[in-house]
Amino acid sequence: MAWLMAIGQPLLFILIAPLLTGWIKFVKCRLQNRKAPSLLQPYRDLRKLWVKETILPETASWIFSAAPVIVFAAILLAAAIVPLVAVNLPTARIADVFVMVGFFALARTFLVLAGMDIGTAFGGMGASREMTISSMAEPAMLMVVFTLAMSAQTTNLSLAMQYVLDSGLVLRPSFVFALAALMLVAIAETGRIPIDNPATHLELTMIHEAMILEYSGRSLALMEWASQIKLMLYGVLIANMFFPWHIATDFSLEALAEGLLAIVLKLAALSVLLAFSETLLAKMRIFRVQEFLSFAYLLSVLGMLSHIILEVYYG
């Protein structure tokens, strides 16, 4: 049963991720007094891309064709070790949270390499910016992870969530810092406003879009899907690490249903928060981003230090 869940959860990630993107867009449109597209629009986009012809640039090497598969696989693997509806995930033992950060890095590396493969100006631009941003976001992410792992005494995500769940509602200063840092990192890593604008194709500002500019058809669909899963993954991490309540702890049908409902509601709420921030904020200049990210890094280090100073003691 546990292994069935281990296979089922990533599939659930694959299925729900476009819906989440649709929901964020829906809320954002409503907040901006616009008419919203259907919640199912991302699925339609994917289907449309799926049947379209794929155009490979003349200068593309095998890296370009392999990248969508590798990016998708790496993100899927990351999804496979994050508990979604139920803790007690056996796959979390295979790869712990550091490895998850490694999977993100692997996906990013191939995304960037694919961007540089064609030899257009945009590819290099997006690649350079993505690596700059990630080289500051990833340490912050690792420090958040470090804080959590030190509190829970484990780097196994499933066990760490179990620990937070078991210890009940305790206000830990380190978790507050870590949560804030992780939210900032999530915004940067998933390319949302104010770091990057997923809706823009304005040449000089785009980052993620610049790297995948040459993709079309099915390859593009796979890339887009991977980035939707990544967005959802960060949402689930925030929701289940810091607010794991009502996640299923056994595999009875009621518990699973409760877990599913809980995570859907949590993600919906987080999306509203994201839509609000995206509506209120404008995109930053690229050289302001480092302030944003060093703030995230600072928060994460503060979180870790406050854990060490305030929460660890020897009797």
Added chain:
Amino acid sequence: MPMTLFFALLSVLMALLSAVSSWAYSRRALVEYLLNRIFAFDSSRLVKVALFLEPDYYARAMRIVPFCLLGVSGALAVLTGLLQLLGADSAAMILPFGLPGLSWHVRLDALSGFFFLVLGMPLIAVSLFGPGYVREFEHKKSLAVLGFFTGLFVAGMEMVLLADDTFFFMIAWELMSVASYFLVAFQHEQPESRRASFLYLLMAEIGALCIILGFGVLVTFAEGFSFGHIRGVALTPLWASVAFALGLAGFGMKAGLMPLHAWLPEAHPAAPSHISALMSGVMLKIAVYGFIRYSFDLLPQVYWQWGVIVMALGAVSAVLGILYALQQQQLKRLLAYSSVENIGIIFLSIGLALVFFSTGQSQSGALALLAALLHSFNHAQFKTLLFLGAGAILHQTHETSLEKMGGLIRRMPKTAALFLAGTLSIASLPPLNGFVSEWLTFQAALQANQLQSGVLRSFVPTAAAMLALTGALSAACFVKVYGIAFLGLPRSPHIAHARELTDRGMLAGLALPAALCIVVGIFPVPLIDGLRRVIENLTGAVLANITAAGWLWLTPAGAETASYSPGLVLAAFLAAGALGYVLLYRIRAVESRRAEPWDCGYGGLNAGMQYTSGAFSMPIRRIFDPVYDLRETLNQETGDSAGWRVTAIRYQFQADDKFVRFLYTPIGRSVTQSAYRLGRIQTGSIRTYLAYSFATLLFLLWVVS
């Protein structure tokens, strides 16, 4: 004599033989004479000998033979290492060389055995790569000189690993340093090479002096020169710290620890590429070996303050090393700075181990030490691969500057694929080997909870934060290297016409470390089992848990705390990849076609539109501006007199080491100035010198009486 020690000594002998055989390269007449003397009366053999002595044939044989011997030496070193890791006993003996009463002591234990393994693998790769690579020097330079000093260099490194007394250790150490000086100076017609080799020699000797002084402190309190005597020495904390500081300076200088690293980015690129691979891949590890031997084996006790200092130096080296690497435009120089970074990571782990051991947390200390040793092994593999890859590019295109490269993946597909393995490993991405050692370092740092002192408890994670930053920056750096050199469009004509390596040996030399990067990344457990033995042998700490869950699993502190199974990760990755592949190309696949990429409608994509290496790292240059000694020039040409229409822009930058400007240059200047001042007493007149002698005599008489 035990078998392992026999293999080790044979390995040294082979390296020396390699040196001798290279020396014979330019002395065909002498060889002919000797062979004729030996075979004079056997006419059937004479034919073969005569064939061998044909000038063309001889030259080819003599290009290959020294490398074959080096390869045998490497294979024997690997064998020695494997036998030691599999649990052979340590062995010692006294060689009948050296001063009377001070014979050379040699000893082989698990630690030196492991470093034999670290040395052997790159050595085999280099000996495969070498014969093809040195062909370009054949008519320009003396291969005899190159091969002779390569053999001595390798023999010196192996002797350092075997040395068991201070005297022999220093002889071997100096042999290694001096032989590698000649290798750095090999291309001495270039002024940079001369400058680099002088700086290298200078710093190597200062470092050796520090080590001698450190040994001096130990030997003074011990009863003899051999390591066996030193091990039991009793030192006051003050003297122990003095000895430690001297050792740190000496070994740190050889390892390229900041701020003692200035020689490294000069010397490594100046040497021929296969030598750079040996220097970066192996020689720095010999310094790491020396430091571990010195601080964990010879010094009687460790103190946490030392650990903090080593960690801080390691963290600084790691972060600054990779930041400087990011701004280099010469590929080999970039790789050299990245070696500084990796040495920083290794020293950070060693510092962590010192902190844990000195506070009695021997389990965590052993874990940190294991991470350091494993990273040494991994760095030896991928740095060898990358330097040899840079050598392959240099060999095929005569280009070292990243700014001129591009699109090599289409011209040199095999090299590109092998180089990619190195890139992904050094960027510490799962499931390759660099990730395993980074993961273990993080796991070791997580054990900081066990430390009693709050200051230490917060210091360790701060160092881990630096490590995280380093990891992310090194990913950025090597993605840049690969993206600029191998992807995109070629930035110069000779790159556009580059050809793939045709020499099978050179390709094999790249393939061997690449394969090791992958295999060790996926199945690290056997190696880690061996390392457990090394650490148990060295410190007495038993790491029971780490491989307790079987050959697929790493569980550094128990399965509940953390576990990683690279083998299963790979299996899952392949499964997910297969799913992606089937989705993309198999199920009712739609035809794909090739078309021109989007060029903004300017009509024709050209290489000049691409991001350059300097442009790629520009945001990081701006963000981390204070750490660079940055010089930029921007020249604009305008087409009209008013200056409105810009027709050409030329931007140049140089991001130099701040240490050079603020530490080395002032020291150099003050040394020169004081030399001038001292020089004034040299008047050249005999009367003055007689006066000096007279004064000295008076002074001595006064002292004696």
